[in-house]
Amino acid sequence: MLRGKVRALAVHLDGSDRNDLPAFSGGDPVSGRVVVEVTGDVRVRSLDVTARGVAKVRWTESRNAGANTAYTQNYTEEVEYLHHQDTLIGEERDEDGSEEALTVLHTGLHEFAFSFNLPQMALATSFEGKHGSVRYWVKAELHRPWLLPLKVKKELIVFEHIDINTPLLLAPQAGSKEKTLCCWFCASGPISLSAKIERKGYTPGESIHIFAETENCSSRVVVPKAALYQTQTFFAKGKGKQIQQLVSNLRGDPLPQGKSQSWEGKLLKIPPVSPSILDCPIIRVEYTLVVYVDVPGGLNLSLSLPLVIGTIPLHTCTSRTSSISCCSAAGWLERPEAPPSYGDLEISEAHRRECLQGCDGSEGGGADRGPLLTYITQFRYLPPPLYSEVDPYPDPVEVTCQDTCPSR
Template sequence: MVLGKVKTLAVCFDYLNDNNVPVYSGGDSVSGRVIIEVAGEVRVKTLNITARGVAKVRWTESRNAGANTAYTQNYTEEVEYLNHSDTLIGEERDEDSPEEALTVLNTGLHEFAFSFLLPQMPLATSFEGKHGSVRYWVRAELYRPWLLPVRVKKEFTVFEHIDINTPLLLAPQAGTKDKTLCCWFCASGPISLSAKIERKGYTPGESLQIFAEVENCSSRVVVPKAALCQTQTYFAKGKARQLQQQVAALRGDTLSQGKSQSWDGKLLHIPPVSPSILDCPLIRVEYSLMVYVDIPGGLNLSLSLPLVIGTIPLHAFTSRTSSISSYCCTVSWPERPEAPPSYSDLAVTEEQRRGCLERCEGSEVNQEGQGTLQAYITEFRFQPPPLYSEVDPNPEPSSGGQETRPLTLSLRTTLTCSEQTGNYTYR
């Protein structure tokens, strides 16, 4: 009997993003298929899948302990986020299974579905760095009697979502620094730098709006610049290893002595970079905007503004509110509000009132049986107010069958007016 041959063993995921990459986050369901292509008859003992997620850090440090002696120390740490196993064909056994327990695959393609849930916990975002990585993968292993196993591994991406629509990440970032250059006994004027950005949180593909002021009072020619920096920090055995690199940069105009320069929203594009990793105990990825003044022959004057690169972009309403808040912060309000006008400026004097009555005396009302406006005003001024009474038109009957009498309230006041002052008095 001629044994068949396994031509292809592959792992395919069901849900892919626009770039044809499987992307998930904590609590999501990961599903897919193991595809086997065989030629002839292939007897299979078991087909297993294993899903793993591991954060791993490793670096080496060497020190010279003498003329001919070198001391080398390895720093290695590992944290496991995911460990799931499942058997798609057969059962796990230590010995070879009997003939009747084997599964026979005929010539052609065969698919076996799998599915599992990621843990409901914050997972570290997939990352590849110089001294460490965070990786997630699914491994398929095909076991046959008396033959070596066939293995295949397929990685998938996990994002721990960071929503930048939070008050902490929407807060503006700003700073100011200055520096005085000196050479032996000759001191030049200071170089001042101030910078501001609208918020702390951004997503890849956005552009940073940089507002900066640079004033050069020194005797040197300087150049203002800005850079988006990524800082990777690795932890192992109580020690840390740090690596910093630029991922984007821009340059301003050259400033000679006594000149200044303003950046009114100068744009710095954020390229596709890994989101910030802030919760992993082994690997930490942070970002900052470095606005600095390049000083030839001296140390640069730099200002660092912290950033967080997230995965959930800015909402439209939040963007509008943030822009309004940023605009309001730039408006210069008066230190003290103006006092309201006094009552004496608004009060009507007796002469003004009499003049108004004289102008209205000749005017007539177009309705029949009506007098002049002066007559109405005079009648209103000297008549007392009407009586006030309140009667319940629909009284509710009491539970005992007794009739209730309406409640009548009577209030009478007398309104008198002083001819000299024109003031009204109630009694």
């Protein structure tokens, strides 16, 4: 009778080391090996590898249903993204325990390679939340006769890539609000807030350039602030559960009555956070930049600007466009310059005579240019007409049979 022992069972993924796990996305190949270390000879019925990916939501709510009774409602939901199974040793497990179905592993280290492809579809990004998670893993099971199976798991990190270099995510986000504080029968002046950011899509590690202007005409001292929030939404059995977490924030200077404050690209750093999850039917992860005015003793005046945290950073050529839009965002807070006066463009009478003398028919072809020369000298140096929405010289409209005759 063989009395060997299994000293170690492990799953190793290709391209990983002790401190780092490889990241995958939909359609990527995944390969690795199962390592079995034994002492003595060990009989093995089968060695199976199973890869799974599951989004799962779970929370519990308790409700009182009388004086002394209560009931608990469980909300659970699950979506499967990946299910792959492969047998590395043996075939279908034999329940009769026949010796022919067993494989003997001799003393030493044994490696068994495996490989599979992730589904060619949009996979939910790996995520750990308060009421739900998205997890991917590879599990190895070693089955031996008359003994419990040995199991080991290896986590897979999966990202559903979000490219922020798209027109929708490169579009600037802006807004403005105003609020009047009331105290009994006395109304103070308004508090106004305008804010803008250069785009909607960012990646972790970037800084958001915030352009904002706050004007305080109230009788209180207020403080402009900004905060980045992550909102986790979980769905199960037709009901939703929402959790909001503060990710990062910043604070401006106190603003007394009658004063204003401008942020010319104030930086808010995005820490390492999970990318946005927008396509999973039971879990959503969204981000919002809230620029607000902290009003002591009253409700805050706030603006919410939606953000998308992606995985593919801004391209170099797009960064240049982004910096241009950043400059234009700064100009958005300033008043445009007045147009030049037409008087500054007026030409002196001496200069006009000199031009007319140079344009007379002293050279050949003067007779042919006569009508055109008259047109130029009459209109070229006159100031432009006053602006009007109505064209004083509309083009004549031709009336065709299609306009007057009914269709046949």
